[in-house]
Amino acid sequence: MEALGPSDPHEIGPYRAVALLGQGGMGRVFLCAGPDGRLVAVKRIHEELAEDGGVRARFRREVEASRKVSGVRTVPVVDADADAPLPWLASAFVAAPSLAEVLASAGPLPEEPVRRLAAGLAQALVDVHRAGLVHRDLKPSNVLLAEDGPRVIDFGIARLLEDDGRTELTGTGMLIGSPVSMSPEQALGREPTAASDVFSLGATLVAACTGHPPFAGRSMPDVLYKIVHADPDLSTVPPGLRVLVDPCLAKEPEARPAPAELLERVGPVEPAVRPWPLEVRRLIADRQAQVAHHVGAARARPRNPAPAAPNVPHAANPPAAAVPLRRPPRRGPLPAGLALAATVLLAGTALGLNLLLDGGDGGAAAATGPPSAAPSAAPSAAPVTRGPTPTPGGTPLAQVKDKYTAKTPACKKAGETVEVPDGFQPPTGHGPYKEELLGTTSTQSLCVWRTRSGDELNVIWDVYRTGHGPGTGAELAKHSFEQSYWPQDTRRDLRLGYAEEGLWKSKPDLSGNCILWARDVNLVVFVQLSGPAYPPGECEPATKAVGEAAVAAVAGR
Template identity: 60%
Template structure:
C-alpha cells in the first residue's frame, strides 16, 4: 500500500511516522510512534500554509488552546512545535469512531448510552471552560467514542472567553456548524460558555434521533430554525428531553451551566462498555487493523484511513481534482427524483467501513464535503483546485479540493419561474466564474456567478427551447429549438453563433453533449413518427461548419443508446444501451475499439478515466450502484458502492467524486 499524494515524512520531531491517516482542515494527519512506543496522532500543517504568518499564528493558537485543556474527556496534546519549518502537533491517538459515524452507521444510541454521552460531554465542557475557553464547534463529528467514554476534539476555532480579536475566518463567514451552533453564534453576537451548552443539547438530541433538532432543508432554513424555531424533540426519550430542553433555550442566560447540568444528570453507574455492542465492535475492528499495521515490517508509511481519521472531524482530500467529460442523461433531475433509494442505511454502513479499510483493488474514500440538501451534481474546475456541489435546493457550494473548506459564498438559490432546476454547470477556464443552466417554464436560463462572492454576473440569458448542453468551459450552449434544428450560443457574448441541423428532415436531435474542446456536438436522433428507431444512432456535427461530420454511429440491431459521453481527450465515445453493454467507439473512424464491457443492468451514467484505464458506471436501479471496471480486461475493480447520484473523475485519474442523497460529496482514491 502506498501513501496519498506526496511523500510522507518518516520522522516528525521525535515521532516515527507509521501511517498516513488522511487530511485535516489545516494539514495531513499521521499516525506516529514515540520513543516510548506510545501512539500519537500527528497534525502536520500543509507546506503551502507554513509560510503564511497569519496561518501560523492561528496554528499556534490551536496548540495553546489544546494544551490548556486536559481531562478524561478530551484528546490531550502531548507535544507540538508551532515554530518548526512545517508546524505540527501530537495528540493522544483515539482509535474510536466519531459520534457522527456511529449514528449514521448504526443508528441512534440507546437512552442509557446517550445519558453517558451527555455526562461525558458536560464534564469536557467544564474542563474547557475552566481553562477560560469556548469550543464553539461542538458537533457529532468532533466527538469521538472511545471504549471508555467520549472525547471532544478539534480546538481549531476555540476562543478565549475574553478574546475580542477579529474572527479567524473571513469577514462575514459563520464560524461553526449551522445545525449545532447557538442562536447568538448564528447571529454573529458575543459568544460565551453558554453557547457550548446549547451545542451540547443539539449533539445529545442527534445521538438520540440521528439528526439535529433544528435541521432544515437548506443551511438558511437550519439557521432560521436555530434562531427562531422550537427544537424538534420528537423521538427523544423523556429522561433525555428533560436534560436537553433547558440547554436549548434561545436566551443564553436561561441555559444551565455545565456544573448544573452535571448535577441534573446525576450519578452514572460504572460500566466497561459505555456504548452499544455494535459501537464497541467498530472500536475492536479498528484496534485489530492497527495490530495488523504494527506487525508489518518497517518501510513506506501505509494509508490506514482516508476518510474519517480518528483524531480529526473530517479528512481532507490530498490530490487535486478536476473535471472529466460529463455524461448526458435526458431529464436527469426528473428521473433522479423518481428513484427511491431503498439502501440508504446500507450505503452509509458501507461508506464508514470503507473509511477505515483500504480496498487493495478498489476505491478508497479520501475526503468528503457535507451539505444540507441532496447533492445532484459535482463539477470540478479545469485546474482541479475547486469543486462545486450542486444541491437539490438549487444552491451551489464551491469548496477547495485540498482543504474542503468553502472558497466563497453560497451561490443561489437560483431565481426564475416555476422552481428552476439546475441541469448543468461548468467553470470558466480560470475557475473564477461558474456557469449554470437551469430549465424553467420560459425556456432555458443561463446564469454566470462570481465564485468568490456568490454574486450573479449580469442578467440571465434566456433561450427558448428544449434539451440543452453546456460545453466544459462554460462558453457554449447548445439547445434544441425545433425538429432537426439545434442552436449553439456564445454564453458570454449572449449571441447565437451556429445552427446545427439533423441528417434527415424527418428526424430531430435530442440529448446533446459537447466534445471536450467544444468544437463538435453529438446528438441522438429519433423518428418523429414515434417508433424511436433513431435511438440506435448517434450523429456528430461540427459547430464551425454547422453540418454533420463523418458517418453515423449505429448501435447493434435491437439496441438503443441510453447513456453516452466523450472520453476526456475527445478521442473515444463511450456508449451504453438497452443490451446492458458498454462500448467504446473511435471518434475519428466511428468504429468500435477496445473490448465491450458487460454490466449487470441498465446504466444511469458512465465515465471513462482520463488515462483510459478505468470505467465508472452507475446502474439505473433503486440502489444506484457505482462500479469501477478495468477497461483492459472488462473485470470489475473492487466492490460496488450503493447510493450514488452522480460521479466524475479528476483529470489526473487519481481521484473520483460521487454525489449522494445523504447530502455529502465524497472523494475517492482510484487504484493506480
C-alpha cells in the first residue's frame, strides 16, 4: 500500500482515492472511500488500454462475471462503470494479509486454522461454481485471512461455465493460473473445469500447513511435469489434513470431490471470535494501521483531481512473497535474492511453452488477469509484460536460430573460466539442470561466490533451446527476460556490447546492490553483486564485467 503520487487520480467515479494498493498489466488498484464513507478497492484500467475495444469488452465481461458471485467467503463487486473513459470496478475492501504474505512472514499455519481455511475455501468454491464460474487461479496470494475467516479474491481470469464464445478470455492451449497451484489439465494446456479449482484448493491447503507446494522442483517445467505425472509430497501434512487434501489432488478431475462434498468432510467448524494465530492477528492489525494512516492523510488532502497520468507502458504485477520451492540438498544455503531470481527466470519457461509470442516484434503478448482488489495481494509469482516490447535487431524472434546450444557451466568450471573481482572464494551452487517439457528444452546453472568480508556474487544462466514444441529458444528467452521488467523499478540497457539487451534494477534492495539481467538470443544471464565493498552507484562496472564473462562461459563451451 502506497501513498498517492502526483499523477494518481483523486476521484474515480463517485469514489475518492485514498492510496495505491497495486498495479498490473491491465490496470491499477486504489483504496477509495465512497460517498457513504465505506472503503472499497477500485480497479481502473490503464489509459493506453482504454481505447482497445477488446480490452474494454474483456473488462465488461469481468464485471458481469464478478457480479454473479455472492457469498460470505468471497469479495463482492459493489459498483462499476465499464463505459467510463477509463473503465473501473469497485469491490468491497478487506484490510487483511494474503495467505502468501502470512506464509512468508509467519510460516505455516497450525492444523486447526488450516481446517477452518479448508471449510472457508470450500464454501467459496460452492458460491463461485453456483454462479457458473471457474476461478482458474486459486492460490495463496488470492486468499485473504480476514479477522472473521478467509476470503477468496480476484476473478480476473475466471471463465463462465456456459458454452458461450463471448465469455472466452484466453486462447486454446494457453497456460492460465499459477504453476505451483494449477491442476494437471491446466498444466497440459487444457480447459479447466470446476474440478480444477478443487485441485488448486488442495495445493493451497498443503502450502498453508507445510509452507511449500505439493509439487516442488528445480524449475517450473519440472514442477509442471510433476503435477501431471508425480505423486504430491504430503510427507509433512498432518494426518488429519491429509485425508482432506489427498483426494483433492487426484490426477483425474472426476476423482476429486465437489466443494460441497469437501465441506462435509471437513465437518462442523467451531465458531471463534479470533480464528487465526497471534502472528496472523498481528499482520491484520498492521494492515489496519496502514489503512488508518492513509485514510487520515486523505482527510487532510484537498479535493482537487490530479493531472492525467502520462501515457506510458505498465508492466505486470511484481511478484509478492511467494511460497518457496524446495530445492535438492546442496553444500550451502542459496541466498534469498538468488532463489527469488531463479523463480522469476524459470517461470518464463513454463509460461512460454503455451504462450506463443508475437513473432512480429518478438514481444511477449500474454493474456493475464487484472490485479487483485486486495491490499498488497500477491499476483502471480512470474509477472508478464503486456504488449510489444523492444527487441534489438528487428528480426522476428520466431525466425532467429539458437546461438547457444551447449550446456550451462557447472560451478566448478565457472570458477575456472568466469573472471570475478579479487577476494571471492571458489563458487558453490548447482547445475547444469536440464529440463524437457512439451518439446522444449532448457538448461540452468546457479552459482554463488562469497568473500570473507561478507560480499556476495550470484550468477544464474538459462539457455532455452528450440524443440518441436511452441516457441523458439529466442522467443522463450525473451519471454523469461521480460518477466523482470517493471517500468518503475528497472531500466533497459541496449549497449552492453556482449549481449543484445540488458535490464538493470534501478535501486538496491535487500537482495543486492547491483542487479543485471542480460539476454543474448536464447541465453539469459542474471548477475547480482552485493556487500560492503560494492555499494550502490559503484558496483555497476564490476557487475557488467561479470555478466560479460558469464556470457562468454557459455559461448566458449
